[in-house]
Amino acid sequence: MPIYDYSCKKCGVDFSSIQKSAEDSVKCPVCDSEEVQKKISSFNFGGFSSSGYSGFGG
Ligand SMILES: [Zn+2]
Structure with missing residues (x-):
C-alpha cells in the first residue's frame, strides 16, 4: 500500500x-483539519547554507 x-x-x-x-x-x-499538504519526497531541495553567528556577544 502506498504511504x-x-x-x-x-x-x-x-x-x-x-x-x-x-x-x-x-x-x-491532531486537529482534524482537511487542509493538509501532501509532501513530495522526490523533490530537489538545495543545500541550506546557514550563516552562523560569528562572535555574538555583548
Ligand atoms: Zn493539524
Missing part, C-alpha cells in the same frame, strides 16, 4: 497516511 507523507497547514504537524483511493480525503490526526 504518503502529509503536513498539516493548520497546526503544522507532519504525519503519514495510507491513501486508499485517489478521491480519499486525508485529515489531520
Whole structure:
C-alpha cells in the first residue's frame, strides 16, 4: 500500500497516511483539519547554507 507523507497547514504537524483511493480525503490526526499538504519526497531541495553567528556577544 502506498504511504504518503502529509503536513498539516493548520497546526503544522507532519504525519503519514495510507491513501486508499485517489478521491480519499486525508485529515489531520491532531486537529482534524482537511487542509493538509501532501509532501513530495522526490523533490530537489538545495543545500541550506546557514550563516552562523560569528562572535555574538555583548
Ligand atoms: Zn493539524
